[in-house]
Amino acid sequence: MTKDLDRAARPRINRINIVLDCADPGVLADFYSRFLGWELTHPPSGGWAAITAPKDGPLPGSVMAFQQVEGYQPPRWPQGGGKPGQMLHLDHCVEDLETGVNWAIACGGCRAQPQTY
Numbered sequence: 217m218t219k220d221l222d223r224a225a226r227p228r229i230n231r232i233n234i235v236l237d238c239a240d241p242g243v244l245a246d247f248y249s250r251f252l253g254w255e256l257t258h259p260p261s262g263g264w265a266a267i268t269a270p271k272d273g274p275l276p277g278s279v280m281a282f283q284q285v286e287g288y289q290p291p292r293w294p295q296g297g298g299k300p301g302q303m304l305h306l307d308h309c310v311e312d313l314e315t316g317v318n319w320a321i322a323c324g325g326c327r328a329q330p331q332t333y
Contacts, residue, residue, distance in 0.1 A: 233279040236304070239290070241265035241282035248280055250323040251308075293328055 238244050242260035249256045249267045258266035263284035269275040292299035310316030321327065 231275070231278050233281065234306075235281045235283055237285045237288055238282050239284065239288040241284050244282040247324045251320055251325065252280075254280065 236244060240260075241263065242265055245256055245258075245260065245265035245267055248254065252267070252269070253273075254267040254269050256265070257268040257279075258264065258281070264281060266279050266281040269278040271277060289300055308316065308320075317327065
């Protein structure tokens with residue numbers, strides 16, 4: 217059970233940044249930069265890379281960072297085959313699903329199998 221908190225005492229949260237573990241930060245930063253149209257603000261260095269949302273977009277200044285983890289194994293979806301299961305997923309809402317999927321593939325993504333949408 218959660219403790220009752222004084223909501224007025226909560227500090228204002230200006231944005232939430234996302235950090236994803238991965239094998240190669242440069243690969244993910246490049247993909248998401250193209251996919252979202254965000255700027256590569258921290259090129260791959262020292263096991264990190266990051267992209268930043270445009271100031272005039274819907275999530276101004278938000279950052280998506282990628283950190284290299286030694287021995288990283290990408291999650292498998294659906295879970296199975298002795299690999300880690302899904303730990304996080306990002307939903308990107310688009311007006312036309314097929315157009316959105318085609319854009320993700322053109323940016324270097326792949327269509328997960330099986331599809332559930």
